Amino acid sequence: MRTFKIVIGVMLMGALGACDRINEYFESAKEIPLPGERISVITLHRALRPDPRITDLSVRLPRPYINEDWPQAGGHPTHAMHHLTLDEAPSQAWRVSAGVGAGDLLRLTAVPIAADQRVYVLDSEGNVAAHRADNGLRLWRYNIVPESEDRGALGGGLAYDRGILYLATGYGEAIALLAENGAEVWRRSIGVPLRGAPTVVNGRFFTVSYDNQLYALNIEDGSVEWSHIGIAEDAGIIGAASPAVEGDVVVAPYSSGELVALRVENGRILWTDSLTRTGRSTALAELNDINGSPVIDRDMVIAAGHAGRMVAIDLRSGARLWEQDIASIQTPWVAGDFVFIVTTEAQIVCLARNSGRIRWVQQLPRYEDEERRTDAIEWSGPVLASDRLIVVSSNGDGVAISPYSGDILGQVGLPDGASLSPIVANGTIFVLTDDGDLVAYR
Known part of the structure; x- marks a missing residue:
């Protein structure tokens, strides 16, 4: 039950993320209103506009x-998938029904993955389930809940x-299963x-815990090779980013807003860098969580945090190349010389990769x-496929946007809301809805 108490506490803290932002001011009845249009300073501060220079x-x-x-979160250990076909x-x-969906206490936090059809x-x-990619037929199902627990975990x-x-689990375990039939190989x-x-590459399994520790495990038996302790953070958002790995470097995102690059060996x-900001106006804005995975693309690390800072960093030196006042809990999408990101204000933004300047903004x-x-x-x-940026929403809409x-x-209307990003594999879009349905579009 200890694990359940921990994750429920995290969920209650993360529930702040579902609250509406306060954009109105209360005036005294005795005050005489000044003439002119009123613009919220919060909205004004966060306004994103195309850069006239580009x-x-x-x-x-x-x-x-x-x-x-699409074998892991972000599609690749670097999380850079560029331009896919659809x-x-x-x-x-x-x-098909793929399992138990979100409820009052628990949410779906694991994006589906696709491999070997x-x-x-x-x-x-x-519950872990394997489905055929061509028709959705379930091949096997396996419950990973430890005997000491009696319910799900975030x-x-x-x-x-x-x-x-x-698998990395909310029960505090790392697990390996045979993909063919779900048989357990090891549990740590x-x-x-x-x-x-987790991010799995070159014989290592990288995962981040709720207390901001990065673990590097050996994939043969789950033994811990090394770990790194980040700054503790009491509050976070439900869900989390995955580490990004390129060559001999792993970049770990923490709920404290820290971004740390380490040797994989x-x-x-x-x-280290920090995506935190000062002088924010609401308690919600004080959440520093990096909830979207960092992306490594051609020796550039691109990441964004909930606190309102998006950065590009040189992978080798750690020098900042550019930054923007953009708040996001989604993973940036890099393709060619451009970066696309969905903000906490329901905007999708296109930025020039080399300068960070904003090319266009679309309000959803x-x-x-x-x-x-x-x-x-x-x-x-978003996901970029065949000249379309694809996003899904918690109220059940799938939208295609021109990247140009x-x-x-x-x-298109989805069967239910979707709070997890879609994935694309072999020309098919897969969406896991909040009620636990797995839907394929092709």
Whole structure:
């Protein structure tokens, strides 16, 4: 029960993320209102606008390619997937129940992964399932809840490598299963709930715990090779980023807003940075969490935090190359010379990769009731496939946006809300809805 108490505490802290921001001021009845238009200083401070210096810059992208698999969070250890291929007019191919969805106490936190013509899902009650990618047929199901626990836990995720399915769990365990049939290979207790999906590469399993420790495990038996302790942080947002790995460097994101680069062999620190900001106006803005995974692309680290800072950092030296006042809990998408990101204000933004200057901004719906500003909508993504940026929403919409202009290209209704980013594998989009349905579009 200790694990359950810990994760419920984290969930209550993370629930701040679902609250509406306070954008109005209360005036005394005796005050005489001044003439003129009133603009919230919070909204004004956060306004994102295209940079006039790059108005004439054409957005050019690399050619789309077919990715057979999406084997871990972010699609690749670097989280840089560039430009994927998708059919011209995808429609729903199949829909199956993949497990238990989100509820009052628990949420889905693990993005599905796809490998070897299968899609793997971890539901909110600790059930792992494998489904055929062509028709959704379930091949096996395995419950990972420890005998000492009796219910689901927040956090964790999946990764696949060479026939083995690796899991980091909210129960504080790292687990390896045979991808073919779900048979358990090994199980290692870390002792602290693990936040996000692991990153598996070159014989190591990297995972971050709720108390801001990065663990490097040996994938053969789950033994801990080394660990790094970050700054403790009491509050965080449900879900978490995964470490990014390129060559001999791993970049770890923490809920404190720290971004730390370390040697993969021994955990030696190369550099640190912080995505925190001062002088923020609300308690919600005080959350420093880096909830979207950092991306490593051509020796550049790109990351954004909830506190309102997005940065590009030189992978080798740790020097900041640029920064923007952008708040996000999503993973940036890098393609060619451009970066795309969804903000906490329901905007999708295109930035020049080399300078960080904003090329265009598209505002998505922020509330189901825009007039009353109630029922906030959470947008997840984007994924870039065949000249379309794809995002999904907590109120059940899938939207395609032009990466070149920001124009809305189309919209489709999902069977339910989706709070996790979609994935693309072998020309198919897979979406895990909040009620636990796995839906394929091709």
